[in-house]
């Protein structure tokens with residue numbers, strides 16, 4: 001699954017990095033991949049033999065936020081180190097080449113590493129009019145199919161590529177679909193998030209780089225190491241949730257005391273992601289730590305799952321209007337029943353015949 | 365359809381539909397019952413017993429002398445279930461948020477651990493009363509399919525809520541969706557089954573107490 | 584205002600289980616010599632939890648900086664055998680934080696491969712026959 005050439009350990013060594021530095025690299029990589037520190041020796045052993053994989057990165061209907069997340073993270077960094085270890089042969093935002101030369105680079109990488117390269121995709125694919133999104137005159141659908149054909153695996157980065165994302169929000173004007181709706185014969189790994197945590201993107205790349213394979217996935221195609229638990233399960237505000245202490249507004253006493261944000265619409269309980277532990281900006285913070293509830297951006301359908309600021313248990317449909325209508329209908333139907341009861345009673349009364357003793361005597 | 369989409373449906377369209385049927389059903393039944401009326405009672409009241417109706421509401425909620433000892437399961441099971449259910453329904457913060465979302469009303473909730481205990485107690489009590497219903501020949505004779513159906517409808521929200529809260533069997537998102545759907549089932553069925561007693565219980569107790577008062581057996 | 588406002592009178596309690604884990608690790612170290620590494624990045628902790636943990640651990644006798652692909656700090660806590668290892672990159676940004684329960688943290692030890700290289704380099708410098716390589 002990798003091209004020939006020096007192994008990663010050799011590359012690092014050539015760069016003058018000591019064995020101690022290599023072990024540090026392995027330890028940070030383990031942390032990055034959310035693997036336990038006891039895995040460091042295994043990672044070291046794997047990196048001894050791993051070779052630089054070729055990566056082709058395609059961007060479809062996206063906002064470039066995923067690429068921003070990755071490249072703006074911090075540099076030089078472990079991410080940069082990881083990126084240095086891969087051979088990023090095509091990325092139309094980052095590459096210097098353009099036009100025909102860029103497409104030629106993609107074709108060349110596909111040919112040289114046929115069956116071995118890793119395909120990374122961000123953005124969803126429009127199935128409506130092919131003209132909605134094209135690159136060098138090639139429709140997104142065609143380019144994805146063509147490039148995926150020779151890939152070892154496909155990594156769908158961001159919620160758009162993984163589940164359709166914002167472009168697929170109702171009424172989905174472009175007919176946007178995720179990568180997994182098109183590529184059925186290759187392993188597709190989803191790294192959802194809007195954007196995904198940068199170290200999660202590189203963590204997945206690191207896993208591929210280290211072990212030459214994809215990590216274990218959940219039912220939604222996400223690596224279990226990062227998406228195995230909900231934000232709520234790992235949230236440091238959880239003790240407040242359990243005690244029933246909630247911020248009611250964004251600036252009340254509860255908010256200042258760092259209480260749970262459930263009532264302010266936090267979607268942490270239904271969101272599987274690593275924000276609560278991996279955090280953002282070199283582990284500085286994550287939305288909940290900064291005082292804002294989770295919006296659930298890594299979940300399929302989050303874009304149409306109701307208002308961000310309504311508590312998870314609150315109704316999101318036209319419930320109030322519906323109840324209003326039901327009251328009117330109930331009153332009307334109830335009155336009709338009452339009238340019917342009344343008239344039934346009246347006619348019963350009217351039909352009532354008095355029987356006297358004389359009548360009874362007569363009928364004897 | 366993903367679990368989140370099911371949850372979104374349950375919180376949106378599903379809940380709206382259930383509430384419509386629930387509110388419509390309750391109003392219809394209330395009109396039906398009250399518009400029936402009673403025949404004018406032409407006889408003079410046996411004794412003047414103001415408040416007999418109100419006292420009956422209280423007295424019928426307590427076991428009559430001797431009966432508590434004779435059928436403790438019925439009473440203890442009944443109390444534990446109803447109190448546990450009420451605490452779970454009314455003092456679990458997400459439930460209060462639901463009411464706030466619908467009506468704007470809210471009140472303080474209880475810590476999750478307390479609600480958890482109440483829910484477990486209510487679930488256990490439901491199973492105990494079911495066992496007693498099945499083993500006691502009189503109760504079994506009196507029970508019809510609707511009684512077992514009502515029991516199941518009551519159990520499901522408690523059970524799914526408990527499982528969702530503790531993240532067991534299936535993931536939280538799906539369980540939460542199932543929980544809300546089970547509540548919606550309960551809402552839809554409530555006006556048209558014996559579960560309507562939630563609304564009518566105190567009305568009928570008051571009426572019984574009052575009429576008996578007129579007939580000379582005031583409580 | 585700090586990013587995570589703290590409530591003074593509420594013990595968040597996220598640091599306590601970790602302290603217990605460290606206690607078990609120390610027992611293990613004494614009994615079998617087995618070292619334990621805990622990744623702080625994998626644990627749910629707010630700013631106050633961290634402060635509580637670091638406060639509880641205190642600072643001990645050793646404070647070392649390892650310059651390998653950026654400065655990493657190795658700090659013994661007030662508890663002997665409990666070390667805080669923080670990896671930073673060249674820009675000084677934190678990359679990973681560990682608690683290591685060991686007699687000497689791995690990072691402080693010279694590595695065989697590096698020692699071999701050095702031995703060779705020194706030999707070369709002195710014009711002595713290289714005989715240790717591999």
Ligand code: SF4
Nearest residue numbers: 232235260261266268
């Ligand atoms: S802030 Fe959100 S994720 Fe954290 S405990 Fe509250 S509801 Fe759960």
